Amino acid sequence: MAVTISLVFIFALVLGLLLRSKSLGPGSAFVAAGFGYFLASTGASGPINQLAAALADAVAAM
Numbered sequence: 001m002a003v004t005i006s007l008v009f010i011f012a013l014v015l016g017l018l019l020r021s022k023s024l025g026p027g028s029a030f031v032a033a034g035f036g037y038f039l040a041s042t043g044a045s046g047p048i049n050q051l052a053a054a055l056a057d058a059v060a061a062m
Contacts, residue, residue, distance in 0.1 A: 007052055011036065 015032060018024035024032075039045065 015024070015029050019026065019029050039048070
């Protein structure tokens with residue numbers, strides 16, 4: 001659970017920085033956030049969470 005909250009914060013921060021630097025428009029940021037929201041409700045959320053946990057474990061082991 002802590003990994004998920006951290007990743008959400010990181011992705012929100014990246015989207016915010018892209019919006020601030022004018023690299024990403026508000027419409028594109030809305031689409032990116034919506035895509036993530038709807039992707040979480042599909043069957044792909046399990047493997048994505050497992051991949052994120054594996055990457056976090058690999059980084060922690062370094």
